[in-house]
Amino acid sequence: ITRMEFVRYLLRIPLPGKYQREIKPRLVELTWTLLRKGEQNLEKQLELWRRTIFALSPITFILVGSGLGLRLLQKNRGFHIGVGALTGLLFFLFMMVGEFLAYRTGTPFPLWLPVFVFGVLGILLWR
DSSP states (O other): OOOOOTTSOOOOOOOOGGGOOOOOOOGGGSOHHHHHSSOOOHHHHHHHHHHHHHHHHHHHHHHHHHHHHHHOOOOOHHHHHHHHHHHHHHHHHHHHHHHHHHHHHTSSGGGGHHHHHHHHHHHHHHO
16 A cells, blocks of 8 residues: 555546547548548648648748849848748748639649749749
């Protein structure tokens, strides 16, 4: 009675049958290969394209950021941090607009809107 050993303690409560059901994972919890399996619908396609766009976004930010760095000759670091934050917010704003257009049109292609806009902007800033 001097000590309680909770390491050896095991509590088991049997649940009724109605609670023993399979829980389906959400689309964002599925892996890439599980998303590609089965019947493809718009939700699965959008999730696949969204993951691809998020994977390519650093390349887009490097292209735009280096072009902006060549054009903006400011000594103030706060200005550059603000421009970087504004660029990131604009990217995700275009991402939301592309997702809205994708739902409206029924195709996942408008989801590429931020990559296209920032790619063109980066190429224009490099000239």
